Amino acid sequence: MxxxxxxxxxxxxxxxxxxxxxxxxxxIHLGSSVPLSGEAAIAGNVARGADAYFKYVNDKGGVxxxxxxxxxxxxxxxxxxxxxxxxxxxxQEQVFAVFSSLGTNNNLAVRxxxxxxxxxxxxxxxxxxxxxxDYKKYPxxxxxxxxxxxxxxxxxxxxxxxxxxPKIAVLYQDDDYGRDLLAGLRRGLGAKAKSIxxxxxxxxxxxxxxxxxxxxKASKANVLMVFAFGKFSLQAFNAVSRLGWKPQIFVNxxxxxSALMAIVPQNAANGAISIVFGKDPASPQWATDxxxxxxxxxxxxxxxxxxxxxxxDGYFTTGMATAYTMVDTLKKxxxxxxxxxxxxxxxxxxxxxxxxxxxxxxxxxxxSNRFPLTQVRLQRWSARAWRPFGKxxxxxxx
Amino acid sequence: MRLRLxxxxxxxxxxxxxxxxxxxxxxxxxxxxxxxxxxxxxALVGLSILTGYSGQISLGHGAFMAIxxxxxAILTVNxxxxxxxxxxxxxxxxxxxxxxxxxxxxxxxxxxxGLYLALITFGIAVSFPQLPKKFDHFLGGTTGKILNLPKPxxxxxxxxxxxxYYLTWGIALVLLLCAWLLVRGKTGRALKAIRDSEVAATSSxxxxxxxxxxxxxxxxxxxxxxxxxxxxxxxxxNPDVFPIILSVYLVVGLAVGxxxxxxxxxxxxxxxxxxxNHADTVAKWLNHLPALSLDPxxxxxxxxxxxxxxxxxxxxxxxxxxxxxxxxxxxxTTRLYTRS
Numbered sequence: 152m153x154x155x156x157x158x159x160x161x162x163x164x165x166x167x168x169x170x171x172x173x174x175x176x177x178x179i180h181l182g183s184s185v186p187l188s189g190e191a192a193i194a195g196n197v198a199r200g201a202d203a204y205f206k207y208v209n210d211k212g213g214v215x216x217x218x219x220x221x222x223x224x225x226x227x228x229x230x231x232x233x234x235x236x237x238x239x240x241x242x243q244e245q246v247f248a249v250f251s252s253l254g255t256n257n258n259l260a261v262r263x264x265x266x267x268x269x270x271x272x273x274x275x276x277x278x279x280x281x282x283x284x285d286y287k288k289y290p291x292x293x294x295x296x297x298x299x300x301x302x303x304x305x306x307x308x309x310x311x312x313x314x315x316x317p318k319i320a321v322l323y324q325d326d327d328y329g330r331d332l333l334a335g336l337r338r339g340l341g342a343k344a345k346s347i348x349x350x351x352x353x354x355x356x357x358x359x360x361x362x363x364x365x366x367x368k369a370s371k372a373n374v375l376m377v378f379a380f381g382k383f384s385l386q387a388f389n390a391v392s393r394l395g396w397k398p399q400i401f402v403n404x405x406x407x408x409s410a411l412m413a414i415v416p417q418n419a420a421n422g423a424i425s426i427v428f429g430k431d432p433a434s435p436q437w438a439t440d441x442x443x444x445x446x447x448x449x450x451x452x453x454x455x456x457x458x459x460x461x462x463x464d465g466y467f468t469t470g471m472a473t474a475y476t477m478v479d480t481l482k483k484x485x486x487x488x489x490x491x492x493x494x495x496x497x498x499x500x501x502x503x504x505x506x507x508x509x510x511x512x513x514x515x516x517x518x519s520n521r522f523p524l525t526q527v528r529l530q531r532w533s534a535r536a537w538r539p540f541g542k543x544x545x546x547x548x549x
Numbered sequence: 550m551r552l553r554l555x556x557x558x559x560x561x562x563x564x565x566x567x568x569x570x571x572x573x574x575x576x577x578x579x580x581x582x583x584x585x586x587x588x589x590x591x592a593l594v595g596l597s598i599l600t601g602y603s604g605q606i607s608l609g610h611g612a613f614m615a616i617x618x619x620x621x622a623i624l625t626v627n628x629x630x631x632x633x634x635x636x637x638x639x640x641x642x643x644x645x646x647x648x649x650x651x652x653x654x655x656x657x658x659x660x661x662x663g664l665y666l667a668l669i670t671f672g673i674a675v676s677f678p679q680l681p682k683k684f685d686h687f688l689g690g691t692t693g694k695i696l697n698l699p700k701p702x703x704x705x706x707x708x709x710x711x712x713x714y715y716l717t718w719g720i721a722l723v724l725l726l727c728a729w730l731l732v733r734g735k736t737g738r739a740l741k742a743i744r745d746s747e748v749a750a751t752s753s754x755x756x757x758x759x760x761x762x763x764x765x766x767x768x769x770x771x772x773x774x775x776x777x778x779x780x781x782x783x784x785x786x787n788p789d790v791f792p793i794i795l796s797v798y799l800v801v802g803l804a805v806g807x808x809x810x811x812x813x814x815x816x817x818x819x820x821x822x823x824x825x826n827h828a829d830t831v832a833k834w835l836n837h838l839p840a841l842s843l844d845p846x847x848x849x850x851x852x853x854x855x856x857x858x859x860x861x862x863x864x865x866x867x868x869x870x871x872x873x874x875x876x877x878x879x880x881x882t883t884r885l886y887t888r889s
Contacts, residue, residue: 188852230693231790234783235585235826242710243578256692260785263695325682326691354682355691356788 171489173247179481179488180220181205181250182240184233184257185276187225191381193408193466194253197276198223199455200470201251201477206453208474214481222246226257233257234264241270248273248493251295251473255279255328266291271494273480274473274523278302278405279331280548283522291490293497293521295473299328299403300335301525301546302426303378306401307339309424309529310346310374314399317346320372322363322387324379325352332378332403348372353383364390377402385415388423392416401425404527408465409433412532426527427539429472429508433463434536442506446471472507476500476514476523511543522548560812561726568718572711581710582822584782587717588775589818593802594721594728594811595771600800601808602732603764604744605658609670611795612677613769615788616650617643617776619681622694622786627687636699636781640720643777644770651769655762662747674796678788693787696780713782720778724771725811731767740764772799798825805862807871816870820862828854 173180185195198221205219213219222244226232233252240246248271252258255277262282265272266289274295275282282294310317321336323329329352337344349370351363360383367375368391375398377387384406391400392415400423407425410433430437430446437443447462449471454461461467481488483496500523502514512526525546530537572580592614599605620643624634634642654673658666681688688694701712731737739760742750751757780786798821806817824831832854866873 188850229789229792230787231783231785232826234785238581238783239578239826242581243576256787256789259692260695260787264698264784267698354679356678356682 171247171487172241172245174217174488177217178220179214179217180222180244180246181248181477182237182244182246183221183223183250183252184226184236184240184261185223185251185253186228187223189227189229191228191254193381193410193464194228194276195223195225196461196464196466197251197253197470197473199461200450200467201474202455202470203450203453203457203467204471204474205478207449208478210453214478215486219478219481221250226254228254228257230254230256230260234260237261237265241265241268246270247488248490250274250477251276251470253277256326258282259327262289262292269490271490271497273493273497274476276469276473277328279327281327283520283548286519286521291494293494293516293523295476295523296404296469297426297428297524297527297546298335298522298548299331300338301548302403302527303332303335303337304339305335305426305527305529305544305546306376306424307336307341307343309339310401311340311343314374317343317374318370318372319347319374319376320367320370320398321347321350321376322360322367322379323350323352323376324355324383326355328380329378332376336376336378353379355380355383360386361390361393364396365394368394368396372398374399374401376400377406379403379406381406381411385411388412388415388419392419399424404428407537409537410460410464412537413535417535420532423532425530425532425537427509427530427537428512428524428527429465429468431465431537432468433465434538436536436538443468445506468507472505475505475507476502509539509543557729561722561729564725564812565722568722572714577708577710580708580714581782582826584710584714584717585779586815586818586822587714587721588778588782589799589802589821590815591717591721591724591778592772592775592799593806593814593818594725595768595775596799596803597806597808597811597814598728598732598740598771599764599768600803601810602737602744603740603761605761605764606663606667606800607670607765607768608667608796608800609654609673609677610768610772610799611791611793611797612673613647613651613772614776614779614795615677615786615791616647616769617773618780618786618791619688619694619776620646620773621777621780622696623688625696626694636696637702637716640774640777640781644774647773647776648766648770651772652762652766654769655765658765659758659761671796674793678791678793681788689787691787691789693785693790696784696786698784699781713778717778717782720774724774728771729811736760736763801859803869805859805866805869807869807874810869810871810874813869813871813874820858824855824858828852828858831858 183198185198186192187195202221205221209218224236226236250273253276258275258277272292278296278299280298280300282292323333349367351366353360353363364387377384402423402425404426409431412420430443432443446468450457479502480496484493498516498518500514500516514523516523526543528539528543529541530539596610599607621639624639625636682690699709701707739755802817802821805820807813832850
């Protein structure tokens with residue numbers, strides 16, 4: 152506490168107007184707002200994974216002699232608290248940039264104020280298309296994971312290609328996030344968009360989606376899209392199993408964590424299809440992979456309060472993958488990084504060999520292409536694990 | 550009685566002096582935090598008129614804050630007849646809109662009391678967040694409405710946070726004074742009489758309908774002003790900004806502050822803010838105790854800390870901070886009172 156008072160006092164006295172906030176000769180300060188409590192708490196592991204990776208990099212000398220300090224605050228997945236946290240990060244913690252804050256609404260809520268303050272909003276943990284697309288209005292913002300609209304389109308194209316006489320039912324979260332996926336699905340289906348025979352949205356504040364699934368089953372569809380989040384996708388699988396319904400299920404990336412899939416009724420989960428871009432530490436095929444070994448050793452050594460289950464948690468891997476890209480960006484941002492130079496670096500990335508994403512994926516950005524991750528594979532759930540299949544698919548959100 | 554009056558006035562002047570000087574002693578960001586505490590304080594003062602003085606329980610005041618916040622958001626973002634209203638002027642409008650909503654709730658409240666009233670008001674708290682989702686073109690849905698960050702008026706050379714601080718606490722002091730004038734006069738006596746016995750109050754000629762509805766309206770006005778300020782300070786509203794739990798927090802703040810103690814409510818307001826936003830810091834302090842090792846970054850720890858602190862506070866000071874203050878000052882005040 153006193154150290155904090157001292158730094159605040161020191162920065163108040165010694166601050167030169169031109170100095171970049173959050174960067175000193177020995178330190179670069181990044182901040183983030185993620186859920187560490189509440190229903191979405193598990194997704195906050197993204198920040199814990201990133202934190203472990205930054206500590207590992209610091210141990211190896213940091214970036215150009217500077218250690219990365221990473222402050223991540225709990226917002227309970229509440230956009231209002233995300234606003235409060237972000238203001239705290241800029242004004243009190245004096246961070247250099249905001250990195251990988253989580254949630255579509257949470258990032259939307261702070262995008263304007265970050266751009267007004269010219270603070271980089273880097274690699275947001277949300278695939279809402281707007282974060283990569285609307286850079287002209289919000290030049291200080293850049294996304295990271297594949298945009299949801301493209302994910303929906305991939306499922307649409309796959310259905311057209313491989314399901315005979317599809318009759319599609321869609322369960323979607325009734326907000327920007329779910330509607331983004333649904334719009335993408337329609338686009339991917341193209342002329343076959345009429346094969347969507349039923350779609351039911353659910354309110355993210357509701358208790359259970361069983362009624363919606365029952366409604367969808369009545370449409371006699373043979374394909375079910377689950378565009379949900381957390382407990383809702385779990386409930387969807389439970390409901391499908393209980394109703395004895397046997398559609399081909401597609402479940403979107405954000406709600407397809409292995410830990411979740413392993414606990415839902417397997418008669419419903421088996422054969423479900425999703426996309427994947429990160430290496431899944433729970434998947435047997437990466438058990439001896441160098442990247443996953445590195446991931447586990449870093450998490451064991453530098454992670455905060457890590458239990459054995461966390462070593463198989465994909466949220467931690469995603470966090471590390473994002474942190475890896477962040478470190479790359481900082482290296483490219485010049486000897487004395489400024490907010491402008493880091494934005495410049497983030498929009499001129501060509502990163503090969505990120506050890507935490509699938510082999511072959513190139514993380515690529517330009518000033519007018521702010522979707523770093525645009526390559527994915529399809530994967531199918533069988534025998535209690537995700538099995539990738541097919542080649543890398545590239546999407547072009549522009 | 551006159552001595553008591555001058556003591557209370559002295560207390561008010563001291564509070565005003567502290568409010569005026571405080572920003573010079575704390576960082577810019579802390580000024581923002583204290584401003585938000587001030588918003589909760591305003592809502593608690595209103596709630597104390599309702600619960601502390603008239604004895605009606607409301608578990609729905611978060612919804613009145615939401616009405617205030619949304620009124621401000623709509624007037625500044627959508628505008629009124631095509632004119633964007635300056636955020637400052639939306640504050641009284643937000644208060645009035647919320648106050649009218651409060652009066653409307655006050656009408657059925659006449660027929661209910663105690664637990665039943667609490668349930669009805671809780672129903673309002675639960676159902677209000679659905680409205681923005683239903684009318685999402687107008688009210689922004691779950692994505693919410695994004696306002697411009699507040700700017701000090703032209704000619705005032707100060708930071709955004711200091712501006713919000715002085716604005717909030719200026720309004721808080723005025724509203725505190727109004728509440729104080731209200732409760733120490735005829736209305737306050739009528740409300741207290743209703744709280745202590747409705748039958749006795751009626752037989753003394755007090756109109757239950759009038760005063761109970763009035764108490765609801767006034768307290769909702771306070772909540773609306775608080776919600777409006779909150780929306781301006783955060784430049785953002787969505788249904789989660791005023792969650793169901795906010796209504797519960799307000800009752801918690803009221804209980805911790807002391808039901809009918811206006812100064813104690815500052816402590817209640819501070820508790821609401823700091824336990825929501827700094828439970829991780831509290832968890833770090835707790836780690837200094839032997840045999841405890843809490844990882845504040847672990848999911849759920851902040852909520853557990855919130856609960857634990859609340860239990861401890863209620864065990865130690867069951868009458869709230871207001872009751873504690875009274876007990877502390879009793880030797881002094883009784884001596885002064887008896888001498889006069």
